[in-house]
Amino acid sequence: MLRQYELVERVKAYDPDADEAVLNRAYVYTVQKHGEQKRASGDPYFSHPIEVAGLMTDLQLDVATIITALLHDTVEDTLVTIEDIEHNFGNEVARLVDGVTKLSKIEAMPENERAAENLRKFLLAMSEDIRVLLVKLADRLHNMRTLHFIKKPEKRQRIARETMDIYAPLAERVGMYEYMREMQALAFKELEPEAYATITRRLEQLRSQDGGQVDAIALKIKQALAEAGLQVEVTGREKHPYSIWKKMAERHVSFEQVTDIMAFRVLTEDVGDCYRALGVLHTTWQFLPGRFKDYVSTPKNNGYRSIHTSLMYENSMRVEVQIRTREMHARNEIGLAAHWAYKQSDKADGQVGWLRDLIEIVDASHDAEELLEHTRMAIYQDRIFAFTPKGALHQLPKGSTAVDFAFAVHTDLGLSTVGAKINGRHMPLRTQLQNGDVVEIIKGGDAEPQMSWLGFVVTGKARAAIRRAVRLKEREEVADIGAKLFDEIATRVPARIGKKAVREAVRRLGMDEPEDLMFAIGSAKLSDREVMEALVPGCTAEFEEDEEWSRRERSISIRGLTPGVAFELATCCHPVPGDRIVGLRRRNETVLVHAIDCEELASGIDSDWLDLDWGRRSHGAVGRLTVTLYDRPGTLAEMAGIFAQNKINVTSLVQTQLDHPFTTYAIDAEVQDLAHLTRILSALRASDAVAQADRT
Incomplete structure (x- = not known):
């Protein structure tokens, strides 16, 4: 372990004007704060940050970075706060330490979410100051050098895998090949000991x-x-x-x-x-x-x-x-x-443009798995070179397509792409680029990214942007359905509904915008009653005994069962009143009620079969539909209108396939009986917006 005077001498050797006093103060601070803490090796814990600081002196980095290395674990592993760091060592060091420090709340997350949240915070901090990455890489390198002291094999494996997947590629992407090679060697030794x-x-x-x-x-x-x-x-x-x-x-x-x-x-x-x-x-x-x-x-x-x-x-x-x-x-x-x-940090800016792509990925990723997937794609692939018609050079992973190239130039260009010329010839967007290709992207005013592009793009930036755009489009379409259903709901409240009432309803429901309300209605996250109560509080009381309201509530009884025996309607075939039904009963299990033509009945050979029928007053069940719409503006809204006219309550709507020019949805809808379900299918099939409608 470096002694205090040795660390100062190292820094002074390449920076004679370095502030010796603040270096001494930071060294003593980390020793005092980590106190009696021990590493898995049995060494004092403060030996680790001191060794990381030593690695920073090998790179001849500035005093702020050396101090950050000394303090980088104090916030995570001691009672020190970022405010303490700022008070004692200034804003710059506090900002750098915060960038390297893990959030304490991350420790309570599931493994993949914790890794993703840690990576998200780290990438955002490093985009503001690349020195965060340099300290983090040195921190990881020293931890890998002492990995063998950790007793739990699963923990060693996790750290080694994270090093191989994230930190070694990051070291390569900033050109720190010495770090990359040593990290890979140490991780390989742990992950594949026999090899x-x-x-x-x-x-x-x-x-x-x-x-x-x-x-x-x-x-x-x-x-x-x-x-x-x-x-x-x-x-x-x-x-x-x-x-x-x-x-x-x-x-x-x-x-x-x-x-x-x-x-x-x-x-x-x-x-x-x-x-x-x-x-x-x-x-x-x-x-x-x-x-x-x-x-x-x-x-x-x-x-x-x-x-x-x-x-x-x-x-x-x-x-x-x-x-x-x-x-x-x-x-x-x-x-x-x-x-x-x-002393050429100004020249570094042009060489870390890929960091901006990583930050776009952070913004566009929907969840932990997406973030980790997109980030690994962005930092861990061999490269090719392609040019714009004006000669601007772009480096891309091998296997990249014209769509990847468009997003590499600019996200907005990728979002408006409709075609491409490669070396002067019109080529399909899925065409893989070769070294030296000249790529001209053709834009369209009303263009939208297609879900099918995810089948061939290879860059994390393109994949994240496409998924985000598709999600936003789906949200708009679901909100359009919600707006149609809202209009029908609004006719049942005892007041005229204007913009003010809608704003108040949004506030009562804890939402931000009216669009949030329409999306919640369209995606069946709110019931009709909840929407009505938000619009006019107390207005649903008069419907409690109303026949129309009661008609919408489910009332299911089954004949042929012993009184008191529990039953469930099978979710594989979604039987509704009017279907011929049969029950499957296994020992100590609830009776499952299936439609007579359900394919799952073949698996019930070891069950008791019960001949069942619907009770006299049975009404209200969930039927599942598969509806294929033409992929053009307004078709979702027209389908929503058909549901509203037929007094259908949609409980779930999921896009299952996008195959231009068609979009297919799986829809769960509350219907009164088989006749009601048949009417809605007939109405859907008669619509010009619908290519196909079937009961699932």
Whole structure:
């Protein structure tokens, strides 16, 4: 563990003007506040934040970031508050600490919701200041280094999986490859211990058998470049166990069939020497087509710059070679952090544009699972390059389509997309883009995202935006149904209903807008009586004995049952009065009443069958309909009008399929009897808005 004076000396070595007093104060503060707390290893807890601060000094970050690293666990694990941090160390440090700190209420959430809420808060904080991410990555790296001290295997597995899925990809996306590789190696060791041990053992065997082959190849490469007048530094290494395992999984090959286990790095003086070295290597050894990538002329989103090529060395051995300048190498290993080390934070802004996409995903995601799915898609995929007609470059995941490209340019463009030209030719929107494609998006004034797009888009940003737009459209359509039903409900209250009455009803129901009320009615979240009471309090009392109101209430009796025997109407066939019915009775279970033609009766071979009939006054049951509407404006409203005219109370309406130009809904509706249900089906089938209507 770093001593207090050692930490200060490290910071002063690269920042002579650093405030030594505040660094000392922060060091003492974290030691005092964490007090006697212990880590799983038995070490004092404050050793962890001090080590994280040490990692920040390796990146030569500013004093505020070092202090944030020292204090990052005080709010979560001690009695310290954000207000205390702000009082003692200022607003900037308090804001950064708050960004790294987990919300205490998250601990009570289910696992996936807790992870999603933690990630949501973290992404929002990091979008405001990327230093939040740098501290968090160092925090996670040190926790992974001490993971083996945690006794519970399931907890180790959870932390390792989270590291592999979220934090290692985030490190890669900001170019911190050193962090990424170590996180992956440590997580791989925990998640796949047998594979890790096997590959590590095979690498050790190769190392003992090759007789210094890596050094020999590195020397040959250096000699070939020196003969061409290039002064370079060449190093070689075996690839990491996780990298080899990943290639084995992707290519479905054994360890022996992975041919490019060795990788070499050539460091040059300037960019010109990079390309001269590439020419020498390609003329000295055969290069492998399709394995060449130039990230010098076209850097990755995270600022990574290097030339990658693969050569066929002697004895048909494949070797990977990376060529870059010394300056590129220094910045590639620590990525975005280098912009603080080199005092060039202004240049970092253009390299984290993908953060803005993540924030859009946070806003558009509907629940925890969506957020985690979209975020993983956004941070964990290989990239391709495509251009707008004006030459603007956009990096996208492999497999991206024209729709993904449109959303990458701008969310509004994606929402209004109706077509695309790829390299000057009209192509289907689902066409997958290739490196170097020029994509022109065609907009439409009344365009709307289609649910079917979710079948081929691959970016988290596009998927989140499409789902959000479809949800909003569905909400509008359900609200339109609610408005029709509201008009019918309003005719039954003893007062004239105006805008003021509606506003008061919205307030009484604890809602914000009249649209919320219409949506609640359309989605059957409010009963007619609740709406009437909200409009005119006390008005439903006079309906208690009214025949019309009573007609709407269910009154079901079944003949053929022993008095007092409980029964339920089966939800598979939704029988209504007038249907021929049969009962299934199993020992110690409620009798289930089915329609005589229900397909589920075949599963009742081990039950007692009862011949049943409806009681004389039975009326009011839920029937299920499947209705397919033409996908055009007004059709939902017309269906709602048909329900209102036939005095149908819709208890559930769910969109089950969107297959342009049709939209299919599953609808549960309260009907009086079979005749009532037949009338509503006839009315629906007669409507121009309805393509098909059937009883389920």
